[in-house]
Amino acid sequence: MRIPVPEQILPAEQLGRVHFVGIGGAGLSGIARIMARRGVPVTGSDDNDTPFLAPLREVDVPIHLGYAAEHVADADTLVVTTAAREDNPEVLEATRRGLRLLPRSAGLAAVMADRTVLAVAGTHGKTTTTSLLAVALIAAGADPSYAVGGVLSATGRNADLGAGDLFVAEADESDGAFLVYDTHAAIVLNIEADHLDVWGTEEAYAAAFEDFADGIDPAGFLVCGVDDPGAARLAERQRRAGRRVVTTAVDTEADLRAVRLRTAGGGTTFAVERDGIELGEVALRIPGRHYVVDALAALAMGLELGHDFAALAAGLGSFVGTGRRMEPIGTVGEGADAVRVYDSYAHHPSEIRGDLQAARSLVADGGRLVVCFQPHLVSRTRIFGVEMGEALGAADEVVVLDVYVAREQPDADVTGALVADAVPLAAEQVHFVADRSAALDTLVSTVRPGDLVLTLGAGDVTALAPQMVAALDAQRGPA
Incomplete structure (x- = not known):
C-alpha cells in the first residue's frame, strides 16, 4: 500500500497517539521504539511475532x-508499512475516521525532526554501514540515535534514542523514502540498478540518488565510495555543483583509502590513508572486502564530523555484525569436521558475489561452500535472475528455492529455475527445490564434514539456517 507523504511532516511529539500498521518490520519497529522512548504513546499490529518486536516490549509498547479495526482505538496518527494490503481493516478504519496516515518515510522524518541527520544510502551495504557508523560514533562519545534495517548485534536492537544531537539513519531508496529526509550529511556507497518495479528504468533509479544528494544541507557534506562507477559519477557531479564531497576507495584514488588488506581468522585488517598520509589501522571482526568498503565510508563520515581516528577505529573494530548480514547461526561438530551455518540478506547479484567471497575466506581446508539461495521478487528475478545464477557459481554446491513473491503477483515464467539454470556448475552440483521443507532435506543430505552452509535471500529462507543446525544436531545424536 502506498501512503502519500504529507506536505508538512510534524515532529513526533505533535502526532498524538500513534498506531503502527506492520510494527514488526525492520523499519517501523525502529521508529516505534524511538517514539516510545521519547514519550509518544505508541501501539502497533502485525501479522507475525518477529524478532524486531522484543525491543518494543522492553519499552512496554x-x-x-x-489486524482489526478496533486496534486503531483512540489513535490520532497511523504509520503504515508499504506491505499493508489495500483492504487492511486498520487503514480502512483510520480513513473512515479521517485520521492522519503516514508512510514509513514520514514516520522516520518525524522522529528525526530535531536532530542532525546522517543518512546512509546505496544499492548495497546500507544496513552494515549504518550499523558501523552508529557503533563508531558511540565509541567516539557522540551517543547518537540510530535506526537500522537489521538488528545491531552489539545492542540487540535495530534502533535506539541517544542523548546526542546526531541521528544515524539507513536511507532506503526502494520506495523513494530517502528523498523525504532533512539530511545534513550522507554516505552513498554505490548505485546499481535495482527496485525497477518502482523506478521503471536504471536511469530513473540513478536520478533518484541525484535528487537525494541535491537535498543535502548546503552546510553538510557527501561521502561517496568511488570504486563504484555510479557513486563516482555522483561524486563528480556534486563536486562540480559546489558540494563538499569526501571520496573513499580500496582500488582507486580517493581522499580516504584502505590499503594493505589482510584477511585472517574470520576478520579483515587494513591501513587507512588520507591524502596519502597513513592515519593508522582498522581491524574488523568480519571478513570480506565489501565490509572494508562499508567501514571506510563510516570512518570517513566520523572523521569529517571531527572525531578522533583511534576512537572511531576502536568502534569499528568492536563491531560483530548485524542480523542477517553474514550472521553466524550455529556450528555442528568440532574441529576441522565442524559444519558452520551462516545466514545473509543478499538478494542482488553484487551482494551475492560479495557474500560468497567473504564466505569463501571462512571455509575450512578441505571443506566446501554450500549455498541455499531464495530469489526475492518476481520483477527482480526477471531482470537479474541469470546474473544471480552466475554469481552463485562461486559456491561448490547450490540449492535454489522458488521466488519469494512478496508484494507482486506470481509469474509462471519467472521461477527459481531461471536462477538455477544459470549457475555455472555441473548439473549434479545445482539443485532447484521449490519447496522450502524439501530444500532442508536436500541441504542435510548434501552437506559434508567441514562444509560451510550459507542461506541467502531477503525472504523466508532465513528460517532454514536454524532448522539446518537443528537437523544436523539431531543427525549426530547424543554427544
Missing part, C-alpha cells in the same frame, strides 16, 4: 498480532 502494546502490540496486537493480527
Whole structure:
C-alpha cells in the first residue's frame, strides 16, 4: 500500500497517539521504539511475532498480532508499512475516521525532526554501514540515535534514542523514502540498478540518488565510495555543483583509502590513508572486502564530523555484525569436521558475489561452500535472475528455492529455475527445490564434514539456517 507523504511532516511529539500498521518490520519497529522512548504513546499490529518486536516490549509498547479495526482505538496518527494490503481493516478504519496516515518515510522524518541527520544510502551495504557508523560514533562519545534495517548485534536492537544531537539513519531508496529526509550529511556507497518495479528504468533509479544528494544541507557534506562507477559519477557531479564531497576507495584514488588488506581468522585488517598520509589501522571482526568498503565510508563520515581516528577505529573494530548480514547461526561438530551455518540478506547479484567471497575466506581446508539461495521478487528475478545464477557459481554446491513473491503477483515464467539454470556448475552440483521443507532435506543430505552452509535471500529462507543446525544436531545424536 502506498501512503502519500504529507506536505508538512510534524515532529513526533505533535502526532498524538500513534498506531503502527506492520510494527514488526525492520523499519517501523525502529521508529516505534524511538517514539516510545521519547514519550509518544505508541501501539502497533502485525501479522507475525518477529524478532524486531522484543525491543518494543522492553519499552512496554502494546502490540496486537493480527489486524482489526478496533486496534486503531483512540489513535490520532497511523504509520503504515508499504506491505499493508489495500483492504487492511486498520487503514480502512483510520480513513473512515479521517485520521492522519503516514508512510514509513514520514514516520522516520518525524522522529528525526530535531536532530542532525546522517543518512546512509546505496544499492548495497546500507544496513552494515549504518550499523558501523552508529557503533563508531558511540565509541567516539557522540551517543547518537540510530535506526537500522537489521538488528545491531552489539545492542540487540535495530534502533535506539541517544542523548546526542546526531541521528544515524539507513536511507532506503526502494520506495523513494530517502528523498523525504532533512539530511545534513550522507554516505552513498554505490548505485546499481535495482527496485525497477518502482523506478521503471536504471536511469530513473540513478536520478533518484541525484535528487537525494541535491537535498543535502548546503552546510553538510557527501561521502561517496568511488570504486563504484555510479557513486563516482555522483561524486563528480556534486563536486562540480559546489558540494563538499569526501571520496573513499580500496582500488582507486580517493581522499580516504584502505590499503594493505589482510584477511585472517574470520576478520579483515587494513591501513587507512588520507591524502596519502597513513592515519593508522582498522581491524574488523568480519571478513570480506565489501565490509572494508562499508567501514571506510563510516570512518570517513566520523572523521569529517571531527572525531578522533583511534576512537572511531576502536568502534569499528568492536563491531560483530548485524542480523542477517553474514550472521553466524550455529556450528555442528568440532574441529576441522565442524559444519558452520551462516545466514545473509543478499538478494542482488553484487551482494551475492560479495557474500560468497567473504564466505569463501571462512571455509575450512578441505571443506566446501554450500549455498541455499531464495530469489526475492518476481520483477527482480526477471531482470537479474541469470546474473544471480552466475554469481552463485562461486559456491561448490547450490540449492535454489522458488521466488519469494512478496508484494507482486506470481509469474509462471519467472521461477527459481531461471536462477538455477544459470549457475555455472555441473548439473549434479545445482539443485532447484521449490519447496522450502524439501530444500532442508536436500541441504542435510548434501552437506559434508567441514562444509560451510550459507542461506541467502531477503525472504523466508532465513528460517532454514536454524532448522539446518537443528537437523544436523539431531543427525549426530547424543554427544
